[in-house]
Amino acid sequence: MRYLLVKLLALLCTILVTAKRQGIAQSARRSLIPRQTDNLQSNVTWDQYSFKINGKRLAIFSGEVHPYRMPVQSLHLDVFQKVKAMGFNAVSFYVFWGIHEPKRGELSFEGFRDLQPFIDAAKKAGIYLIARPGPYINAETTAGGFPGWGTYTPGIWRTSNATYLEAYADYIQAVGSTIAANEITKGGPIILVQSENEYSGFQAPYTEDFVYESKLIQSLRAAGITVPLTTNDASPGGHYTSVNVWGYDSYPDGFDCSHPYTWSPNAVPESYWNAHLKYTPNIPNAVYEFQGGAFDGWGGSGYSTCATLTGPEFERVFYKNEFAMSTTMLNLYMIFGGTNWGGIAHPGVYTSYDYGSAISEDRTLREKFYELKLQANFLAASPAYITTRPQNAGKSQGAFTGNQALKTTQVLDKVGNKTGFYVVRQSDASSNAVQQYNLTVPTSIGSLTIPTMGGTLSLTGKDSKIHIVDYSAGSTTLTYSTAELMTATIDGRDIIVLYGNSGELHETAIKFATEAPTVKVVSGNTAIKQKQLPGGSLALQFITSGQTVVQVGDNTLLYIVDRTNAYQFWVLHPPGEGPLASFNTENPIIVKGGYLLRSVTLNGSTLALTGDLNNTSSFEVVAPKAQSKTITFNGSPLTLTSTSYGTVTASIAPSLPAVSLPNLSSLTWKTANSLPEISATYSDAAWTIANHTNTTNPRRSTTPVVLYAGDYGYHTGNILWRAQFSSTGAETAFTVRVSGGSAFGYSVWLDSTFIGSWTGDAVHGDYEGTFKFPKSPTKGSNHVITILQDHMGYEEDWTAASESFKAPRGILSYSFVGSPSTNVTLWKVAGNLGGENYADRTRGPLNEGWHLPGFNDASWATSSPTTGISAPGVQFYRTTFNLNVPSGVDYPISIVTTNSTASPHFRSQFYVNGYQFGKYINHIGPQKVFPVPQGIFNYQGQNTLAVSLWAADSTGAKLDSLALQINAKVETSMPAVVNQPAPAWTQRPGAF
Ligand code: GAL
Numbered sequence: 001m002r003y004l005l006v007k008l009l010a011l012l013c014t015i016l017v018t019a020k021r022q023g024i025a026q027s028a029r030r031s032l033i034p035r036q037t038d039n040l041q042s043n044v045t046w047d048q049y050s051f052k053i054n055g056k057r058l059a060i061f062s063g064e065v066h067p068y069r070m071p072v073q074s075l076h077l078d079v080f081q082k083v084k085a086m087g088f089n090a091v092s093f094y095v096f097w098g099i100h101e102p103k104r105g106e107l108s109f110e111g112f113r114d115l116q117p118f119i120d121a122a123k124k125a126g127i128y129l130i131a132r133p134g135p136y137i138n139a140e141t142t143a144g145g146f147p148g149w150g151t152y153t154p155g156i157w158r159t160s161n162a163t164y165l166e167a168y169a170d171y172i173q174a175v176g177s178t179i180a181a182n183e184i185t186k187g188g189p190i191i192l193v194q195s196e197n198e199y200s201g202f203q204a205p206y207t208e209d210f211v212y213e214s215k216l217i218q219s220l221r222a223a224g225i226t227v228p229l230t231t232n233d234a235s236p237g238g239h240y241t242s243v244n245v246w247g248y249d250s251y252p253d254g255f256d257c258s259h260p261y262t263w264s265p266n267a268v269p270e271s272y273w274n275a276h277l278k279y280t281p282n283i284p285n286a287v288y289e290f291q292g293g294a295f296d297g298w299g300g301s302g303y304s305t306c307a308t309l310t311g312p313e314f315e316r317v318f319y320k321n322e323f324a325m326s327t328t329m330l331n332l333y334m335i336f337g338g339t340n341w342g343g344i345a346h347p348g349v350y351t352s353y354d355y356g357s358a359i360s361e362d363r364t365l366r367e368k369f370y371e372l373k374l375q376a377n378f379l380a381a382s383p384a385y386i387t388t389r390p391q392n393a394g395k396s397q398g399a400f401t402g403n404q405a406l407k408t409t410q411v412l413d414k415v416g417n418k419t420g421f422y423v424v425r426q427s428d429a430s431s432n433a434v435q436q437y438n439l440t441v442p443t444s445i446g447s448l449t450i451p452t453m454g455g456t457l458s459l460t461g462k463d464s465k466i467h468i469v470d471y472s473a474g475s476t477t478l479t480y481s482t483a484e485l486m487t488a489t490i491d492g493r494d495i496i497v498l499y500g501n502s503g504e505l506h507e508t509a510i511k512f513a514t515e516a517p518t519v520k521v522v523s524g525n526t527a528i529k530q531k532q533l534p535g536g537s538l539a540l541q542f543i544t545s546g547q548t549v550v551q552v553g554d555n556t557l558l559y560i561v562d563r564t565n566a567y568q569f570w571v572l573h574p575p576g577e578g579p580l581a582s583f584n585t586e587n588p589i590i591v592k593g594g595y596l597l598r599s600v601t602l603n604g605s606t607l608a609l610t611g612d613l614n615n616t617s618s619f620e621v622v623a624p625k626a627q628s629k630t631i632t633f634n635g636s637p638l639t640l641t642s643t644s645y646g647t648v649t650a651s652i653a654p655s656l657p658a659v660s661l662p663n664l665s666s667l668t669w670k671t672a673n674s675l676p677e678i679s680a681t682y683s684d685a686a687w688t689i690a691n692h693t694n695t696t697n698p699r700r701s702t703t704p705v706v707l708y709a710g711d712y713g714y715h716t717g718n719i720l721w722r723a724q725f726s727s728t729g730a731e732t733a734f735t736v737r738v739s740g741g742s743a744f745g746y747s748v749w750l751d752s753t754f755i756g757s758w759t760g761d762a763v764h765g766d767y768e769g770t771f772k773f774p775k776s777p778t779k780g781s782n783h784v785i786t787i788l789q790d791h792m793g794y795e796e797d798w799t800a801a802s803e804s805f806k807a808p809r810g811i812l813s814y815s816f817v818g819s820p821s822t823n824v825t826l827w828k829v830a831g832n833l834g835g836e837n838y839a840d841r842t843r844g845p846l847n848e849g850w851h852l853p854g855f856n857d858a859s860w861a862t863s864s865p866t867t868g869i870s871a872p873g874v875q876f877y878r879t880t881f882n883l884n885v886p887s888g889v890d891y892p893i894s895i896v897t898t899n900s901t902a903s904p905h906f907r908s909q910f911y912v913n914g915y916q917f918g919k920y921i922n923h924i925g926p927q928k929v930f931p932v933p934q935g936i937f938n939y940q941g942q943n944t945l946a947v948s949l950w951a952a953d954s955t956g957a958k959l960d961s962l963a964l965q966i967n968a969k970v971e972t973s974m975p976a977v978v979n980q981p982a983p984a985w986t987q988r989p990g991a992f
Pocket of ligand 1: 137138139197232249289
């Protein structure tokens, strides 16, 4: 909530600031005639309509994926294949500077941080990449992607301050050269590179820093990048237009997932087209981020509600509105969200970054996926769309229907000068009303009012439709169609899938030259009404329901289906030739059926399909006759039945072997106290002495020594502080303000005695608590105060020059109640082993913990996290078990807990083979199901599960329950999963 407010305020500031310096900005803009990437390359070009790749126009339909949020590199191909199967052609990805340069000057692309496997997987799947290396990314990532050491590096960040330019130089050089080596110019999949992200809001007196903008462009170019540079303005506000192809983002339905059915009446931003014309009329309307889901914060309502907020209705209304603005570059954020494992998150989000996306965190497919497939297949089959312009943006209400409750945008192909697209939706986006309408539109056979043979069209509630006029589907011309479609030409026959909601009336008219074609229902029982229209068109009227197949003349086959049936169609392309073989868009094959269809290859007369099944599925394949004789699915031949209309059908039952998961409560768990620091005999000799007397952090330190963990190199995980003092005999309590980011907590001990906790809530990012001493210490006696705090990540830095990411984590102030003169004689701090010299190069700098597999815990006591502890403190638990999940299936597994009401205030972290894949805060929530990908779990062998339990109440705590759960059962053709390396525990130098 706080985060949203900051974003909104920041946006407001931007608007004001922008207005003030309109003069400068305008002149900067005027000089911006699009340059075809400064003549550096010719593979990716553009004009006012669209990008062209190797000379071919395309509408880029892209989804956002963050490699670092899916550390199992062998699963990236699975995600890319799913994106490809939807009919998308691109993926956009951020690179997170903070994990690549956790120590200044030491660049690391080890382990999951290596970008090459991600890039290679995209190329293999036939997906173009849009690289977004920042240096600032936002992305709900700790410090918005900046490295922890940024918090103590002087200079105002996100400005042209020399210190900041120097700070990112090594990173941009390193990441830039990896990107450059994988550009399309060199046979790789990268087609565009984004500079900065949402450089759109500025902290007064700072304003948009044109020097920074051009310096960053220079750095990216100096690293060898030649493809067009883009940027993502936070709204079409005209910032950073000096890149090659400027664009913007839009999240019209916001992030309040707790009201998933509440849309604002004006949510559909039609005005963006005018903004596009104002700032950059000569480039494609590029939307580098459009809402594909929503993030959810601590205490939120959970990702299933975000998936509802941004469900199929949202997709239909909002993406079609983007098409109504001739958007030919559309990237949905996120298409697969992944996980904030380790310490990736900023304080505004919890472990899951599912995002309610089309592909969920466990890589299963939501209904949203299937709706997107319809839209992407429509675009892919509609070259006329790529060169359109909206004719009546902002004046669409009542247009073409006379119904004021509807908006209809006319989008015309200005190059082909033939085809029209009419995008209809509710005037009030939040309306659930049913609207009846007729559409009156110009066509090649004159103005028509559709339907032409009685009845009315309808739009039910939150929905939107694209009606087409004079549309080519291969050699068939549709004079119009109110039913939406996908189409492909196979063996010279135009296959047209016409769909609508179940029970809706639709009309489609087919143009003919001399004689009306014959219409024959070859399968199904939908009644088809026919009417010849003057000027040579045959109109067909029908209700979309189930599936009916209609042969029209010799060369057109119509599948008239309802939405549920339409969801089951896949358009696949066999690989072509050369280095970009899997980008082929020729020789389509249509397959109906299956949970997921991944690929088709033609081997002589055999057609080999691969895909995934979760149920017995009937298939229908529309392929060239020569290749319809032998068809295999995942290598097994299918028993084929021919239909009367030249397609084949088959039925396939998946093989879903039973798998039993270990019962975690019956395993042997070993346990150790994880807070020896409070014992009287504990030595903190190896700890870092906190003795800095000044800081470059913009927040002035008000304590005698600086107590910002970041200033001592600790940027993640749990932080421990120890304060030694000699008593005046008058202290009655200790007051301390600790900062950790929202949902953080801290516990305090006087020597070995627990004196209280701030248990945390979803609101406070820092908190001042007063903790009573059981009795005043004796005058002259020496004592230690120990504070254990959570670090929820650094704030983002959305408002440039605000330095908000530098907000320190640590102790902001303290005092002794009853004895203001008491001095702390020594402060010490500890965090992850080595701080910026982090020890675990494989799992990276943010995966803090004590948790590695292979540790010999034989000497530990036996007890489980569901038994827990009866005193405050931290306890650590380990167990091992084997999994035996056979290959050939995709059974995502989650760790599941339930809410405990007994001693509610506790925090737990779950480590699987050393990777922290769950941070559970019992009293804040909401996440209780923690998906852990195969490859982190070893599906065919031993696993170590470790659990930390931090009890903040004096009564201790225990987990209410802990179990493993299979989320879904799918027979899969996904590429083999290689376990991510999980180096075992060894005695580490300096460990204490
Ligand atoms: C955008 C930003 C992304 C992400 C998103 C919300 O404005 O560019 O990085 O933060 O908001 O999920």
